[in-house]
Amino acid sequence: MQNKKDREILLSHGSGGKASKDLLSMVYNILGDVVINRGEDSGLISTTEKSAMTTDSYVIDPIFFPGGDIGKLSIYGTVNDLAMVGAKPKFITVSLLLEEGFSFSSLEKILHSIKEAAKETGVKIAAGDTKVVSKGKLDKIFVNTAGVGKIIHAQDISSQNAQVGDDIIVSGDIGDHGTAIMAHRNKFESKLKSDCASVYPLVEKLIEANVEIHTLRDPTRGGLASILNEIAFSSRVDIELEETKIPIKNTVQGICDALGIDPLYMACEGRVVIVSPSSNTEKVLEILHKEASGKNAAHIGKVINKSQNPNLLLKTFIGSRRILPLLTREQTPRIC
Amino acid sequence: MQNKKDREILLSHGSGGKASKDLLSMVYNILGDVVINRGEDSGLISTTEKSAMTTDSYVIDPIFFPGGDIGKLSIYGTVNDLAMVGAKPKFITVSLLLEEGFSFSSLEKILHSIKEAAKETGVKIAAGDTKVVSKGKLDKIFVNTAGVGKIIHAQDISSQNAQVGDDIIVSGDIGDHGTAIMAHRNKFESKLKSDCASVYPLVEKLIEANVEIHTLRDPTRGGLASILNEIAFSSRVDIELEETKIPIKNTVQGICDALGIDPLYMACEGRVVIVSPSSNTEKVLEILHKEASGKNAAHIGKVINKSQNPNLLLKTFIGSRRILPLLTREQTPRIC
Numbered sequence: 001m002q003n004k005k006d007r008e009i010l011l012s013h014g015s016g017g018k019a020s021k022d023l024l025s026m027v028y029n030i031l032g033d034v035v036i037n038r039g040e041d042s043g044l045i046s047t048t049e050k051s052a053m054t055t056d057s058y059v060i061d062p063i064f065f066p067g068g069d070i071g072k073l074s075i076y077g078t079v080n081d082l083a084m085v086g087a088k089p090k091f092i093t094v095s096l097l098l099e100e101g102f103s104f105s106s107l108e109k110i111l112h113s114i115k116e117a118a119k120e121t122g123v124k125i126a127a128g129d130t131k132v133v134s135k136g137k138l139d140k141i142f143v144n145t146a147g148v149g150k151i152i153h154a155q156d157i158s159s160q161n162a163q164v165g166d167d168i169i170v171s172g173d174i175g176d177h178g179t180a181i182m183a184h185r186n187k188f189e190s191k192l193k194s195d196c197a198s199v200y201p202l203v204e205k206l207i208e209a210n211v212e213i214h215t216l217r218d219p220t221r222g223g224l225a226s227i228l229n230e231i232a233f234s235s236r237v238d239i240e241l242e243e244t245k246i247p248i249k250n251t252v253q254g255i256c257d258a259l260g261i262d263p264l265y266m267a268c269e270g271r272v273v274i275v276s277p278s279s280n281t282e283k284v285l286e287i288l289h290k291e292a293s294g295k296n297a298a299h300i301g302k303v304i305n306k307s308q309n310p311n312l313l314l315k316t317f318i319g320s321r322r323i324l325p326l327l328t329r330e331q332t333p334r335i336c
Numbered sequence: 337m338q339n340k341k342d343r344e345i346l347l348s349h350g351s352g353g354k355a356s357k358d359l360l361s362m363v364y365n366i367l368g369d370v371v372i373n374r375g376e377d378s379g380l381i382s383t384t385e386k387s388a389m390t391t392d393s394y395v396i397d398p399i400f401f402p403g404g405d406i407g408k409l410s411i412y413g414t415v416n417d418l419a420m421v422g423a424k425p426k427f428i429t430v431s432l433l434l435e436e437g438f439s440f441s442s443l444e445k446i447l448h449s450i451k452e453a454a455k456e457t458g459v460k461i462a463a464g465d466t467k468v469v470s471k472g473k474l475d476k477i478f479v480n481t482a483g484v485g486k487i488i489h490a491q492d493i494s495s496q497n498a499q500v501g502d503d504i505i506v507s508g509d510i511g512d513h514g515t516a517i518m519a520h521r522n523k524f525e526s527k528l529k530s531d532c533a534s535v536y537p538l539v540e541k542l543i544e545a546n547v548e549i550h551t552l553r554d555p556t557r558g559g560l561a562s563i564l565n566e567i568a569f570s571s572r573v574d575i576e577l578e579e580t581k582i583p584i585k586n587t588v589q590g591i592c593d594a595l596g597i598d599p600l601y602m603a604c605e606g607r608v609v610i611v612s613p614s615s616n617t618e619k620v621l622e623i624l625h626k627e628a629s630g631k632n633a634a635h636i637g638k639v640i641n642k643s644q645n646p647n648l649l650l651k652t653f654i655g656s657r658r659i660l661p662l663l664t665r666e667q668t669p670r671i672c
Binding site for chain 2: 010011012017045046047051056058082084094126129134137148160218221234328330
């Protein structure tokens with residue numbers, strides 16, 4: 001019997017036996033009514049014909065960071081992936097991969113975060129799983145979530161649908177998440193926090209206002225420049241950004257300069273990039289600016305032409321143009 | 337540029353940049369038309385109002401084992417979890433967690449297994465994810481899958497629904513998977529293979545024949561004795577097994593004896609336990625025996641009474657009765 005104070009995850013917590021049952025009781029106790037269909041391997045869910053499904057694993061290091069933790073991130077991240085096809089997040093699964101020796105109190109904190117984020121975003125946990133791996137074979141905790149959502153529109157929202165004449169809009173300051181993690185790892189003094197949040201409420205507002213949307217993407221791993229490269233590539237178009245219009249906090253720019261990293265490649269975890277016809281831009285910005293999480297939304301660029309060799313271009317503050325390529329090396333490992 | 341021969345996963349394969357794109361191309365190339373909705377974070381799926389959702393992470397060691405590998409296991413395991421509530425498996429997500437330095441050729445083999453198992457079971461891959469963790473922070477490869485299936489019946493199939501008068505039937509020999517892995521780890525000479533397979537076809541046959549089913553469970557982690565303990569506990573009943581009726585291969589019994597492990601606690605990965613009214617038993621066995629994967633199906637016990645302190649009992653070959661408890665320690669770590 002371990003003391004409450006120093007309780008650690010043991011291999012037996014992954015055995016399917018007595019200790020597994022105890023661990024599961026703790027999980028259920030904390031998660032409360034966010035969990036549906038307890039005690040079965042599969043949960044019953046009610047969906048509609050037009051749904052979306054997604055998955056993401058979270059291996060972030062450190063697991064507790066300024067503005068969030070791996071639990072919060074694992075709910076918001078998957079909720080946001082559903083939002084990116086215009087789906088209202090409904091059901092989520094949570095799989096915990098634990099290292100032998102991981103502390104119960106950290107696990108409890110993470111479960112409380114999962115519960116809070118699930119309540120806030122309105123998703124129900126339909127199924128879960130826990131695995132325990134012997135010490136040294138997994139770093140602390142990894143979390144996988146998969147989600148199912150209900151498509152709430154009749155549009156064709158896709159990375160392949162960016163069109164010449166579309167504007168590029170971002171819902172807020174970029175690079176906060178990645179920069180906050182890197183600052184924390186490098187022990188910089190800074191009050192910067194991750195932007196880790198659900199972007200579904202913003203997406204819902206746009207869809208409810210009947211805004212024509214061609215593409216939605218959340219600029220996570222690889223940041224704004226990487227996801228715009230992907231959109232350019234998938235839609236076979238060139239995209240041009242205007243450097244002076246991109247909202248970046250001074251702190252973020254400063255920390256990135258110190259680290260020698262371009263903030264355009266820094267992960268966000270609570271922003272959305274909207275590609276929609278330029279005739280909509282004013283309306284989109286008006287809707288976003290009304291919301292706290294969209295108050296710094298900005299029109300940052302446009303789709304300029306079709307291309308068989310798609311590029312993302314940056315018009316710099318002195319008026320020159322340069323290519324923002326896909327990165328060839330990992331600048332910020334385990335950022336999500 | 338790495339040689340084809342000795343190519344390894346690099347941190348940059350998880351960056352969201354150029355190398356991530358290359359890795360994804362390889363994945364798409366191998367998986368082919370098993371993948372739907374390429375290039376989006378969420379896949380569009382078509383479901384019905386009554387569906388089921390599940391998830392499981394796979395951390396098995398070794399990743400290649402007699403009768404299967406982590407790829408095959410990760411599809412069958414999740415397909416089987418859906419089958420346990422009488423759901424036809426339709427969509428699956430696949431998340432790969434990779435250690436820096438993991439070999440491309442092993443990954444290719446695993447992806448081919450995933451493809452084959454998905455084709456065989458008829459599931460489409462709706463979304464995927466890859467993460468790379470630095471060397472030493474994750475052991476080789478972990479896989480998470482989540483699944484959505486369509487409920488194909490109007491019954492109440494649940495672990496809480498085992499009733500006095502029900503019989504316990506198992507679809508085949510028990511303990512093959514766990515014993516094969518343990519034999520392999522201990523370098524025993526043995527031709528024993530994992531029973532790793534989809535049990536959905538058997539479940540579908542039973543449902544199509546309108547068999548009344550109260551509970552379905554696949555005896556994976558913790559084996560037959562653990563899942564029957566869970567059913568007893570969830571349904572508040574005592575269950576009695578008859579030792580002489582439980583189908584166990586001589587090889588499995590022999591290896592377990594040598595290892596000092598009870599085969600009743602050894603994982604299966606291609607078996608199903610059916611709890612249904614005893615009036616059905618003949619019909620259930622007739623249906624199962626017609627199928628290759630059900631030819632050794634056997635009636636192994638019964639629900640004997642309601643209980644506030646539920647137990648699983650074993651009537652031994654000499655006629656005595658003993659309790660089969662939930663295990664308190666992990667006998668076979670990383671078996672799935």
